[in-house]
Amino acid sequence: MFKNYFLTAWRHLLKNRLFTAINIIGLSIGLMSCVLILLFVQDELSYDRIWEDSERLYQVNTTYNYPGSPANTTSRVTGRMKEAMRLYFKDDIEAATRLNSMNSTVRIGGSAFKEAIQFVDAEFTELFQLDVINGDMSVALSNTSNIAINASFATKYFGNINPIGQTLEVAVYDLNRVYTVAAVFEDLPHNTTLSFQALALIDESAFLSAPWEFDGWDSANGWLYFKLRSDSDEVKVSSQLKDFINSNVVIPSYVSTDKNAQPTDFWNYSFQKLVDVQLNAISNDDQMKELGALTKVVSFSIVAMLILAVACVNFVNLATAKSTKRAREIAIRKVLGAQRGQLIRQYLGESLLLVGIALLIGLVLVELLLPFFSSFLNKHLTLELANPMTLLQLVAFVLVIGLLAGAYPALALSNVVPATVLKANKSAGQGQSVLLRQVLVVFQFAISIGLIVATGVIYAQTQYSITKDVGYNTTNLLSVRNFGTAQAAAHQQAIRDRVQRLPGVTSVAVTSSRPAGGGRNSRALQLPGQSINGLSLAVQAVDHEFLETFDIPLIAGRSFDRARSTDGTPRAEGAKPGEVLQGTVMINEKAVTRLGFGTPDQALGKAIRIVIAMVAEQEVYADLSVIGVVKDTVYHRPRNEGWGEAYYLEPNYPMGGLTIRYAGERTELVEGVRGIWQNLIPTVPFQYEFVEDVIQQAFSAEKQLAILFVVFSLLAIIVACMGLYGLAAFTAEQRTKEIGVRKVLGASVYDIVRLLVWQFSKPVLLACLLAWPVAIFAMLNWLETFPYRIDTWILFPICLGAGAIATLISWGTVGGNAAKVARANPVRALRYE
Amino acid sequence: MLQLNNLSKIYRTSEVETTALDNVNIEISTGEFAAIMGPSGCGKSTLLNIIGMLDTPSSGEYLFMGENIAGYSEALLSNIRKRNIGFIFQSFNLIDELTVSENIELALLYHDIPVSERRDRVETVMDKVGIAHRAGHMPSQLSGGQQQRVAVARAVVGDQAMILADEPTGNLDSSHGQEVMEMLQALNEEGTTIVMVTHSPSHADFARRTINLFDGQVVAENIRAA
Structure with missing residues (x-):
């Protein structure tokens, strides 16, 4: 019986070549798309499930809620959170670790490199299990002069030499330390939101000059993960978060001096299951790598199903269209005693056969296209046909699609009335x-x-x-990285001046942050004569060439002028406690609106008050009058909206950006700058990017x-x-x-x-x-x-x-x-x- | 074998009511060879379809081997039909995708017959109708006469007691038509009951009894002396 069904089906497919081809090609393409997208979706869903007890791991986020500006959530927290949470939630949190990457420079054998070193707590290994190839993670994280590196790091710097016991120098802020390699671990798989090349124990005492990293409550620079105890639960911890914040966090005076203010009025913490971060992060900002998006996963799943639906429609359409021809065969089978159920089974079997063939072709296509698809998505996707789960899914595909496509034709065909069809040349009713x-x-x-x-x-x-x-x-804008590192700081002026003299360089600007470099620094400010709490603007420290180099138009007023010695933020040296000094500032259009200064022209001459120093535990203020209003820019994050920003000409402000406007050859310029850089600061890696590329x-x-x-x-x-x-x-x-x-x-x-x-x-x-x-x-x-x-x-x-x-x-x-x-x-x- | 008592068939569409059969009374006994004749549209095919259980009467009784099957369900009818009745059509109605032997075997597939016995029976019947040398060919490779011989083989391979033939010679030239008629006659002589619809008076002469239909009614019956 089965043989007969199979033969009829097979010969029928061969005979109606056009229809068979349309159906098989359509279904193959549909199944191929489905399998590719299924692999993509499964991969996106697998993120961070590699860790033991992954369902109990959480990432902590900070939300800044300064009055007057939109709430801003980041995936980073202050360095003090870890101990505070461990203490407050000691019955709920089993382990917690910070990960802090501070743009470290690695020096080996006289050369300097940038590597992603994460400084972590010793509890790291209780949350995240790395595949150790060599050495011992607990030794590596037992003291502050050991380091654990990954396999590619080891190969890159030590080649075939056993890396254990080898030394390397790490420089970041004031830390300049020789580390000994104590463990080598396998590179992280791609399906984690964590990213690092090397791990070292945090030594807070080495970063006293950078208090924003591990001290204070207002700066969020590191990541924090914790593991919930199996007998605790998320809801319980969440419900106590507010109390935790209010009993731990101290409001700095520059945020608010209101004695009745609660810390939760200004910032809040929230946490999220680590496994949800990849697709549904509370905050996409400042994560270790670029995350996926649920919308992408959903929209591609929909597209895959639509392609398959279209292919199924083809099948139904062509099968019913051809049913006049098939009707005769069915009628004969019925005359010879076939029951309707038998016929339905026969035709469903036929559509299953077709879908099965299409699946085989689809799988061949998947195998051919997967490398391209995979590298296009920056993933390592593989189709594991030997995996019983995968096979089960494929069989399910064939069954669902075969039944979906075959059901109607099978039902309609098996309903044929033989007496009508078999009369000489009449065709079945098709209404x-x-x-x-x-x-x-x-x-x-x-x-x-x-x-x-x-x-x-x-x-x-x-x-x-x-x-x-x-x-x-x-x-035509070149941006140089690492300009703000401690080793470069002393040579900034010299580098700038020499770069300025390079042929092809039109203008050079030194700024506190790099264009499209992410990050956001805000400074609290007041309006003289008014008491508004929590007013702040983004900070950009600039030089005299800022507007010219970036080609930012002035809307009103003027730019900073070298000829006027009173321009910019005044120096605080020698100031008395409580004194108010005078200076000038530029702001952008959004800041004009934020501060309620009316039109750009009306803003000129109005003043903002900032704290510039503490003398004898008392603030020294500067009243800066607005001399210029510039056009709004989307400077820091190309994907975000721009924000209200003030441009300070401020001595001693840490500068991190060197941006060069040039005319002419890219390579010639880069070589020129590299020469100057390596001559002056060979211990700092020379890294650069073209601004238009970064934005793309x-x-x-x-x-x-x-x-x-x-x-x-x-x-x-x-x-x-x-x-x-x-x-x-x-x-x-x-x-x-x-x-x-x-x-x-x-x-x-x-x-x-x-x-x-x-x-x-x-x-x-x-x-x-x-x-x-x-x-x-x-x-x-x-x-x-x-x-x-x-x-x-x-x-x-x-x-x-x-x-x-x-x-x-x-x-x-x-x-x-x-x-x-x-x-x-x-x-x-x-x-x- | 079968008995039709006051059997009528009325086709209804929303506008028209057509009486295809009007109070037909016919009895056909086992071993008979009956020809049904009449002009186009007189109800010949409807009568044959009802006898073959491919269609159901609107009213009246249909006794098949003593059982009134007029109100039976399709599944029951299909069961009775496959064990007792073989069909031969004017347009052969072989399945294009199956070979000669597979087409014949099809009639046994819906019975519970083991593979080896099926093969034996197919071979025997192919020998009988003289088509064995074409066993592996597709219907499209055969002449009309050969195709109809396959159809005859298919109709009898299940040892059916009765064959219903709807203008079996209508699509054949006279010599092939003659051949098929002789084959039917031989089957009848072996004991198979045959009911045949035909336009051809000479082919009707092969039957011992001729029933003439006109406008859905039996108008004349001739029984030829043996």
Whole structure:
């Protein structure tokens, strides 16, 4: 019996080559997309599940809630949190560790390198288990002169020598220490949100000159993870967080002097399961690596299912269209005694066979494409066919899709009434399945149109983000890293002056932070004569060449002037306690609004008051009057909105950015700067980036999304087109007689083509009406996630365009068949009736 | 074998009511060879479909081997049909995707017959209708007469007691038609009951009894002396 089913199915597939090809190619593409996307989704869901008891690990976040500015959440916390939490939650927290990466320089054999060293607590190993290849992690984290390095670090610096016992020098802030390698561990797998090359025990006493790293409550510079005890729970700890904060955190006077203020008025801590961080982080800011996004996982899963749905629709459409032919076979089987159940099983088996073949081809495609897909996503995805879980999933795929696609044709076909079909040349009534096919074709077009709209919007938004005006001229700007390191600090002026003299250099600016370098420093301030608590603006310390180098337009007033010695923040040396000194400052447009200064012109001459020093435990103030208002820029984080910012010309402010505007060759410039750098500070690694590249880079996730969306949408559309082509071929064949009659009665080729093309244009129009609202709704929601977004009206031309593309596609696929049939000699068409 | 008492069949659509069979009374006994004749649209095929249990009567009794099956479900009918009745059609109705022997074997697939016995029976019946040399061919490679011989083989391979033939010679030239008629006659002589619809008076002469239908009613019956 089975052999007979199989033979019929097999020969049927071979005989109807066009339909078989359409079905198998469509289903293969659908299954391939599904498997690829499934691998991607599984990988995204696997993040940080490699750790023991991963469900009990948490990351702590800080939320700054200064009055007047929007709440700002970061994934980092102050260094004091760890001990405070361990003490307060001693019954709930089993272990906790900080990870602090402070931009360390590693020196080995006279050369300097940048490596991601994380300073951690000894409890690190209780939370995170590394695969130790050599040495012992507990030894490595037992004292402050040992270090653990990963395998690539070991190979890079020590080659074939046993790295255990080798030494290297680490420099960061005032720390300058020789470390001994005590452990080597395997490189971290890619599916963790942690990132480091080396680990060393935190030595707080070495960082007294950088109190923001481990001291104080207002600066968040390190990460904190803790492991909850198995007998405690998240809700309990959460409910006590507020009390914890208020009983531990001290409000610095520059944030508020209000005695009744609660620390929770200004900042809050929250925590999140580590396994949720990759896809659903409370804060994407300041994580160790770029995270994934749930929206991406969801949208790709949807696209994969849509492609598969389109392929299933092809199957249903072609199977029911062909059912006239199949009906005779069924009728005979029924006459010979087949029960309906047997027939249903036979036809479901047939669709399962087809899906099975498609799966095999799909898997071959997956194997071929996986390396590209994987490297495109920066992942190491593998398809483990030997894994029983994977096999089970694949079998489930075949069953679900086979049943989904085969159910209707099987039910419809098995319902055939033999007496009607077997009468000489009569065909089975098709009323119901014709309607179904029309509905499904509309559905396919709706999916295609929806995907075209989504692709268009994603593309437009990505283009918009990348080319968005950041407020300054990003081309021909070179930014040098490590300018703020302790070793470079003494040579900043010399480096700047020599770079300025290089041929091709137009202008050089030294600033406190690098363009597109992330981070955000705020400074609390007051308005003289007013008492407003918690007012603050972002800080940017600049030099006289700042506006010129970055090409930032002045809206009102003037820039800092070398000729005026009173410009900038005054020096606090020799000031008396409580004294108020005078100086000048520039602010941007957003700051004008924030401070309530009215128009930019009205802001000129108004003053802000800052604390510049403490003398005898009393503040020394500076009243800085606004001399210039500059255009808003998106300086720090290209993906965010800009914020209110003040530009200080301030002696002794730590400067971290060296930015060079140049004209001419990139490489020549880089070599020139490198020469100066290595001459003056050979112990600091020379690292640089071009600002426009960094900004492009910041949108790589969106670009990736856009490209993948284009590819998968295209696949869906191709599969839909193939199905439509098959259906059109069938319709044309079926209507041969009608067309013959029409031609005999005088219809021209043009009339006939128009008839058929119009028949296939109607579903497109209907599909537009279905797809547009859904696509517009979904894409508006997606756009909401961007602080900067394209104007909403752009969706309308995109929708119309998608409709036009779909119409053209339908004409293209149908037109050829229509023309062929229309041109045929009517006598041939009519002879066989 | 079978008895039709006051049997009527009415087709209804929303606008038209067509009476295909009107109070038909026919008795066919075991071993008979009956031909049903009449002009197009007189109800011949409807009658044959009802006898073959492919269609159900609107009213009246249908006694098959003494059992009134008029109200039986499709599954029950299918069971009775596959054990007792073989069909031969004007357009052969072989399955294009199966070979000659597979087409014949199909009639045994829905019975619980072991593979080896199925093979034996298929071979025997192919010898009998003289198509054994074409066992592995596809229907499209055969002439019409050969295809109809396969159809005859398929109709009798399950040892059916009755064969219903709907214009078995309608698509064949006269010599092939003659061949098929002789084959049916031989089967009848071996004891198989045959009911055949035909337009051809000469082929109707092979039957011992001719039933003439007109507008859904039996208008004449001739029994030829043996």
